Amino acid sequence: MSPVIEAIGLKKNYGTMTAVNGIGFAVREGEIFGFLGPNGAGKTTTMKMITCISPRSAGTLTVLGMDPEQDPAAIKARVGVVPQETNLDPDFTCRDNLLTYARYFDIEKNEAARRADDLLAFVQLQDKRDAPVDKLSGGMKRRLILARALVNNPKILILDEPTIGLDPHARHLIWERLKALKAQGTTVVLTTHYMDEAARLCDRLVIMDYGRILVEGAPAALVQEYIGEEVIEVEKTDAVISCLKEMAVPFDDLGDTVEITHTGGQDIGRMLYDRCRPRKIITRLATLEDVFLKLAGRELREGA
Amino acid sequence: MTGILTIPTVTRRAWKVWHRNLLVFVRTWQVNFFPPFVEAFLYLTAIGLGIGTYVGAIDGIPYVNFIAPAILAIAVMNSAFFECTYGSYVRMYYQKSFDAMIATPLSIEDVIAGELLWGATRSVMYVAIMLPVLAAFGVISLPASLIAIPLAFLGGMMFAGIAMCFTAITPGIDTLNYPAFLFITPMTLFSGTFFPLTLLPAALQYFAIIVLPLTHLVAATRMCTLPAFSHSILLSLAWMLMVTMISCIIAINLMKRRLIV
Numbered sequence A: 001m002s003p004v005i006e007a008i009g010l011k012k013n014y015g016t017m018t019a020v021n022g023i024g025f026a027v028r029e030g031e032i033f034g035f036l037g038p039n040g041a042g043k044t045t046t047m048k049m050i051t052c053i054s055p056r057s058a059g060t061l062t063v064l065g066m067d068p069e070q071d072p073a074a075i076k077a078r079v080g081v082v083p084q085e086t087n088l089d090p091d092f093t094c095r096d097n098l099l100t101y102a103r104y105f106d107i108e109k110n111e112a113a114r115r116a117d118d119l120l121a122f123v124q125l126q127d128k129r130d131a132p133v134d135k136l137s138g139g140m141k142r143r144l145i146l147a148r149a150l151v152n153n154p155k156i157l158i159l160d161e162p163t164i165g166l167d168p169h170a171r172h173l174i175w176e177r178l179k180a181l182k183a184q185g186t187t188v189v190l191t192t193h194y195m196d197e198a199a200r201l202c203d204r205l206v207i208m209d210y211g212r213i214l215v216e217g218a219p220a221a222l223v224q225e226y227i228g229e230e231v232i233e234v235e236k237t238d239a240v241i242s243c244l245k246e247m248a249v250p251f252d253d254l255g256d257t258v259e260i261t262h263t264g265g266q267d268i269g270r271m272l273y274d275r276c277r278p279r280k281i282i283t284r285l286a287t288l289e290d291v292f293l294k295l296a297g298r299e300l301r302e303g304a
Numbered sequence B: 001m002t003g004i005l006t007i008p009t010v011t012r013r014a015w016k017v018w019h020r021n022l023l024v025f026v027r028t029w030q031v032n033f034f035p036p037f038v039e040a041f042l043y044l045t046a047i048g049l050g051i052g053t054y055v056g057a058i059d060g061i062p063y064v065n066f067i068a069p070a071i072l073a074i075a076v077m078n079s080a081f082f083e084c085t086y087g088s089y090v091r092m093y094y095q096k097s098f099d100a101m102i103a104t105p106l107s108i109e110d111v112i113a114g115e116l117l118w119g120a121t122r123s124v125m126y127v128a129i130m131l132p133v134l135a136a137f138g139v140i141s142l143p144a145s146l147i148a149i150p151l152a153f154l155g156g157m158m159f160a161g162i163a164m165c166f167t168a169i170t171p172g173i174d175t176l177n178y179p180a181f182l183f184i185t186p187m188t189l190f191s192g193t194f195f196p197l198t199l200l201p202a203a204l205q206y207f208a209i210i211v212l213p214l215t216h217l218v219a220a221t222r223m224c225t226l227p228a229f230s231h232s233i234l235l236s237l238a239w240m241l242m243v244t245m246i247s248c249i250i251a252i253n254l255m256k257r258r259l260i261v
Helices: A043-050 A072-077 A094-104 A109-122 A138-149 A168-183 A195-201 A219-226 A238-247 A265-276 A288-296 B014-027 B029-055 B063-094 B097-101 B108-136 B144-169 B174-189 B202-211 B213-225 B232-259
Strands: A005-014 A017-027 A032-036 A058-063 A079-082 A156-160 A187-192 A204-209 A212-217 A230-235 A257-262 A281-285
Touching: A005 A043, A017 A043, A017 A058, A017 A204, A017 A212, A032 A043, A032 A168, A032 A195, A043 A058, A043 A156, A043 A187, A072 A079, A079 A138, A094 A109, A094 A138, A094 B014, A109 A138, A138 A156, A138 A168, A156 A168, A168 A187, A168 A195, A187 A195, A195 A219, A195 A288, A204 A219, A204 A288, A212 A219, A212 A288, A219 A288, A230 A265, A238 A257, A238 A265, A257 A265, A265 A281, B014 B029, B014 B108, B029 B063, B029 B108, B063 B097, B063 B108, B063 B144, B063 B174, B063 B213, B097 B108, B108 B144, B108 B232, B144 B174, B144 B213, B144 B232, B174 B213, B202 B213, B213 B232
Parallel strands: A032 A187, A032 A204, A079 A156, A156 A187
Antiparallel strands: A005 A017, A005 A058, A204 A212, A230 A257, A230 A281
């Protein structure tokens, strides 16, 4: 099956600044595909190119078999977009926001009304249908934007930081809705800098940094490949360091702690505990965050 | 990169943007329909009856009849200009409405064209509400004055286009005050509105005729409301048509440059 979105050597320059530096990826139909990375990695710019908002500087890009520069209206008719910034129409109620948006897609009036009611129920905002948008909480606004992005029954749903700034309840509701959409066959593409969100939702993802893709794969496979099963965090003392050197175990120095990544983590942890009696030792599951930090380094970013 | 005078591709979807603005307008109709009534009334009483008592007549035309078309033309200018500067800027920058719209099949060209059409529509509405008031005062003659309505659309498109050019290049909402004070206010006073252009020094007369859009709108409107048509209306119409086309094209291209990066 040919990919629903495919990029080869995709590049975007803003003046002399390169935001996206020759990336390639392929999104398969029906999957949840993630772009993970810190602020400024080029995720949003990539989304803007996919959604026909920003023209690319070089490379090829196809969305549903079409070129965003040749057929933007045809692509946009079949794509739903949840932008990072809230841009609901403050002059309208929740329901009228959906109806107005439906009009931009040439959706017939009765059909639009039916979809608006269905979608308000889908994002659990049916009680707020006649409320003005500025009376909604942050989480409700994000849900309404999600509903708005679905008004054209999109083949692909594109979300830029869908849960940024939301409380745990609101995040879980969005996650659950996205999984429901995937179950209905919608392809979902999202950007996030929350590693847990990516790990929980994405079938496959790419990790981006400085406009490039560092790595691509399924979250669990990436963790397994680059880190292993577990990570041991030990308080950094001279005794611990000499112990580790004695056992010939590689470790990362994080200042006041050291980190050891290992596939059979528990044994190392036990040995370390028995031999050098550190005051603090924690064994935890390896996460995508470990993968990211390993690949991208730990130094604080400019503007972070 | 497209040139500043490249003719943009605008589709019929532009009317959807127009329709969105109309819905908001209708929802707040009490606020929107009242000012034209009051404004016409205030102008006529203050300037017409007050100043008019001293002035009497200009070139044989009663002073109130002389300024009535200027009141209409100024209303056309103000409604389109302020709609497409402050109104459009708020929708673009603060409400991010344009961003939301261009995520749909609408293009940025459609969005801006819709905004321009809406600006001109505001002008038409303003004039349509003012006309009966002026007619009731007996200061304009019917039915020739009805031509002021389509004229308001042309003038509205012209000022909407000029306004949108400023909106496209303004760094922030505060700097929109510059065109308002340095362009709109002087034009309100020196375009043959409240006194004939011929009273100005020759150089200023030429300046007003060659550069100031309101001069032509006032002249054309005045010929309709008196009525006193002359061939020079064709010149004014041609001037306005040309400036309208150029300003609207430049406005769309500048906006594209601002928003599509």
